[in-house]
Amino acid sequence: MSRSCLAVILAAGDSTRMKSSMSKVLHPVAGRPMIAHVMAAIASTGVSEAALVVGRDAEAVARAGAVEGVSVETFLQTERLGTGHAVLMAKQAIARSYDDVLIAYGDVPLVTSAPFAAAREKLAQGADVVVIGFRTEKPTGYGRLLVENDELIAIREEKDATEEERKITWCNSGLMAIDGRKALSFLEKINNHNAKGEYYLTDIVEIARAAGGRVVAVDAPETEVAGCNNRAELAFLEKLWQERRRHELMVSGVTMIAPETVFLSYDTKIGQDALIEPNVVFGPGVAVETGAVIHAFSHLEGAHVSAGATVGPFARLRPGADLSAGAKVGNFCEVKNGKIGEGAKVNHLTYIGDAVIGAHANIGAGTITCNYDGVNKHETRIGANTFIGSNSALVAPVSIGDGAYVASGSVITENVPADALAFGRARQEVKLERAKVIRERALAFKAAKKATK
Numbered sequence: 001m002s003r004s005c006l007a008v009i010l011a012a013g014d015s016t017r018m019k020s021s022m023s024k025v026l027h028p029v030a031g032r033p034m035i036a037h038v039m040a041a042i043a044s045t046g047v048s049e050a051a052l053v054v055g056r057d058a059e060a061v062a063r064a065g066a067v068e069g070v071s072v073e074t075f076l077q078t079e080r081l082g083t084g085h086a087v088l089m090a091k092q093a094i095a096r097s098y099d100d101v102l103i104a105y106g107d108v109p110l111v112t113s114a115p116f117a118a119a120r121e122k123l124a125q126g127a128d129v130v131v132i133g134f135r136t137e138k139p140t141g142y143g144r145l146l147v148e149n150d151e152l153i154a155i156r157e158e159k160d161a162t163e164e165e166r167k168i169t170w171c172n173s174g175l176m177a178i179d180g181r182k183a184l185s186f187l188e189k190i191n192n193h194n195a196k197g198e199y200y201l202t203d204i205v206e207i208a209r210a211a212g213g214r215v216v217a218v219d220a221p222e223t224e225v226a227g228c229n230n231r232a233e234l235a236f237l238e239k240l241w242q243e244r245r246r247h248e249l250m251v252s253g254v255t256m257i258a259p260e261t262v263f264l265s266y267d268t269k270i271g272q273d274a275l276i277e278p279n280v281v282f283g284p285g286v287a288v289e290t291g292a293v294i295h296a297f298s299h300l301e302g303a304h305v306s307a308g309a310t311v312g313p314f315a316r317l318r319p320g321a322d323l324s325a326g327a328k329v330g331n332f333c334e335v336k337n338g339k340i341g342e343g344a345k346v347n348h349l350t351y352i353g354d355a356v357i358g359a360h361a362n363i364g365a366g367t368i369t370c371n372y373d374g375v376n377k378h379e380t381r382i383g384a385n386t387f388i389g390s391n392s393a394l395v396a397p398v399s400i401g402d403g404a405y406v407a408s409g410s411v412i413t414e415n416v417p418a419d420a421l422a423f424g425r426a427r428q429e430v431k432l433e434r435a436k437v438i439r440e441r442a443l444a445f446k447a448a449k450k451a452t453k
């Protein structure tokens with residue numbers, strides 16, 4: 001029989017150490033707020049009820065914490081009196097007497113379902129409190145796990161720890177599981193008699209033991225449970241997140257030549273046999289299909305790259321860029337809200353915005369779709385098998401029919417029918433011998449000036 005479970009997520013902190021005008025848990029890792037990472041992990045654990053404790057930026061945090069599959073109740077903590085106090089804000093929810101209560105902090109963005117599942121397993125085996133610990137080379141700032149005869153006897157906060165205790169590298173992740181029927185009785189015994197004068201959730205270890213309860217610690221890798229107190233730690237978490245995701249993608253069949261230079265977003269999807277060259281940045285909302293090649297120094301966001309398409313080097317795909325199979329977008333090109341048809345080529349120094357380009361079109365170097373009139377955006381339609389000469393400006397709204405040609409250097413303001421050739425430029429004139437006349441006149445002028453000196 002499956003056990004009922006409530007997840008309590010603490011996200012009310014003042015984030016003083018972040019030195020930020022915004023709540024810590026709203027700071028992004030891999031392009032999404034830390035709190036959203038934590039909630040996604042809760043959802044993937046199969047927990048469907050959550051209590052989110054909010055304080056600073058309450059509305060924004062609640063919004064960022066919404067996740068599919070979990071009904072989230074929010075509780076406001078108006079005073080920041082510590083993690084023990086924060087959990088009790090959700091008293092009304094905890095009092096519904098779940099089998100398991102999971103506690104998570106909102107600043108642990110690398111978390112996966114694994115440590116939650118491991119902790120719940122221990123509760124099922126009869127533990128009353130399960131602390132999820134991790135070993136780290138940088139324990140500063142974390143609560144240390146004090147162990148005696150293989151039993152977790154206490155968690156000591158940095159500020160309350162002795163010199164000796166500070167050398168301990170086994171730390172409290174802040175993730176915890178508590179027997180849901182005993183949780184309130186433990187939590188209500190927490191006081192604020194410590195160095196910070198705060199209600200420490202971590203005191204629950206000694207409280208449960210004093211009540212004859214069983215307390216155990218389980219281990220999780222640092223790469224899953226590390227927390228964030230300042231911007232240096234934020235950058236460290238980003239690094240860990242990126243390393244983990246790059247590894248997953250490479251193991252799943254994506255080639256990266258210099259993975260440490262490729263930056264991914266939380267939702268980046270890359271298919272098997274895709275090749276990602278060095279220094280590529282993926283913003284949110286990108287899907288790259290099998291066999292596609294992203295050349296060096298490209299920047300993609302909200303874009304879809306179909307099988308076998310190539311991008312870059314030095315290309316920028318903005319939201320709504322959609323490359324069909326085998327399409328090419330080359331160096332110094334920008335595509336925004338533009339569909340590039342199968343096998344079409346947009347190879348050099350081009351801007352494509354609000355446009356649909358048909359299959360096998362060839363867009364010459366320096367082509368610009370003039371999509372904006374200063375107020376509204378307009379669409380450009382370019383048919384299949386068209387040839388747009390270099391340095392053309394296509395002034396939208398405008399359409400170029402299938403198979404049409406546009407002469408190089410044209411400014412196209414009117415629709416071009418299929419298979420037509422459009423010129424939108426001054427006609428060339430050639431004046432024989434004229435250059436020679438001008439040159440001789442200039443030389444004569446110079447000679448006359450010298451003679452009068």
Ligand code: UD1
Pocket residue numbers: 010011012013014025053077079080081082083084085086105106107141142143144155157171172173174199200201202226227228229
């Ligand atoms: C806490 C733990 C520490 C652990 C570390 C892991 C306590 C006393 N200490 O320390 O053992 O190693 O996390 O990262 O629990 N929060 C509130 N309301 C409050 C105070 C905090 O909602 O009144 C929230 C914060 O938004 C944050 C989380 O609780 O998401 C942890 O608070 P934080 O101040 O970062 O705790 P630490 O001192 O890092």
Ligand code: CA
Pocket residue numbers: 107227228229
């Ligand atoms: Ca913290």
